[in-house]
Every structure is written in structure tokens, then in C-alpha cells.
Amino acid sequence: MTTEQRSFARRLRRRATPAEEVAWELLRNRRLDGLRFRRQVPLLGYTVDFICIERRLIVELDGVQHDNEQDYDTARTQEIERHGFTVLRFPNRQVLDDRDAVVAAIRAALRN
Template identity: 70%
Template sequence: MDGEARWRRNNRVSQGHSAGNRRSRKTSSGICRARRLDGLKFRRQAPLLGYTVDFLCFERKLVVELDGRQHDVERDYDAARSEEIERHGFMVIRFGNETVLNDRDVVIARIREGAGTATEIPLLQGEGKVR
């Protein structure tokens, strides 16, 4: 059994079913869905190198991970996983639930920076207004 499968088996109770985690995933998927962010295509819960990543933009080799409370106890596992993914040329960006829920502009700016599409005005396609 690989590390991720073992971790999932041992952490079934805390696998992201809290209300805060669901809200942060919904918020992030809103940012990353339907090519809304600079026309980038993100796949949600995508398989990559034997892992399942939260969001993957393959064309930019960018992985966006959302870290809920369960990640506090799995920091070493997450760090090793990120290192392996990065060794294959991907960039991994991690956000805590609180950041996703409370600071959307920071999330957008960091994703754009990682994807190399950073602009002066953080505007999502379809929003129609400048913040």
C-alpha cells in the first residue's frame, strides 16, 4: 500500500468533510473552474504521479493544494509529496482554508504568479468589475 493510500485509510474521519473545508473547496473551484482565471484549465481532484492533487493546470505544470485541519498533522507527508511533485517540474502552491475563505485576492494573485500570468488588476473572466 503506498503512502497516500495508507494515509487515507488512517484518516477517514477527517478527510475534508468539515463545513469550512467544503466551503474553501467550493470557493477555490469557483476561481479555478471553466477557464475563469486567465483562461487556464484546471482539473479538480486530478491524479498526478500516484497522488491525487486538489487542482492541476497541466499546461502550466501548476498544482494548487488546499490544506484543511488534517494537514496540520501530516506536514511531513505533505512536504515529501510536494518535493516529489516538484522534482518532476511542477510548481506546488498550498493554501490554508482560512486564506481561501477570507483572502480571495491573495489566492488569485499567488495562482497567477505561479502560472506566470500575473497582471496588475486581479479580475476573473465573467466578473465584469475591477476590484
């Protein structure tokens, strides 16, 4: 990991979106089934929103900017999954409006 990647990840952590703040409250301090999640982590040349390394699970939150980046997001997800990770994507609106469904989906992925 380069210094530039590390600095970029720190900036993202300081400028979290409201949806990222909500998700972090759900995942931080081993609150979800005792598993450790980290946020804004450089991985394979990308910065992933949330990662549980122990279960090789990545949680990505998509704001409106992702509507125009679907091809990029698909390629990025495929590359990360080729390295043995599972990637879950949630729209920001879902995280803000239906936390229970988001947590249920993450738990289901963790069981698989």
C-alpha cells in the same frame, strides 16, 4: 491511473470542502486567465486538489488535518516538484477569507 484512483478522485469531487468549492468557482471554466484547471486529479500516486497541466501548476488546499501531516505533505510536494510541477499550498481559511490574495499568488506562479 487505476480504477481505484479514479473512483477516489470522484468521491473527493462529490465531497468538496467549502474552501474547495470557493477555489473551484475561481478556477473553473477557464475563469483564471483563460487557463484550464482540473480538480481532484490522480497524479504520481497522489490525488492533487487542482492542476493546470498546461502550466504544470498544482494548487493544494490544506485543512486542519494537514497540521498533523506536514512531513508527508513536504515529501509529497518534493516528489511532485521533481517531476517538473510547481505546487502552491493555501490554508482553507485563506481561501475563504482572502480570495484576492489567493488569486494573486496563483497568477504570480503562472507567470513564472
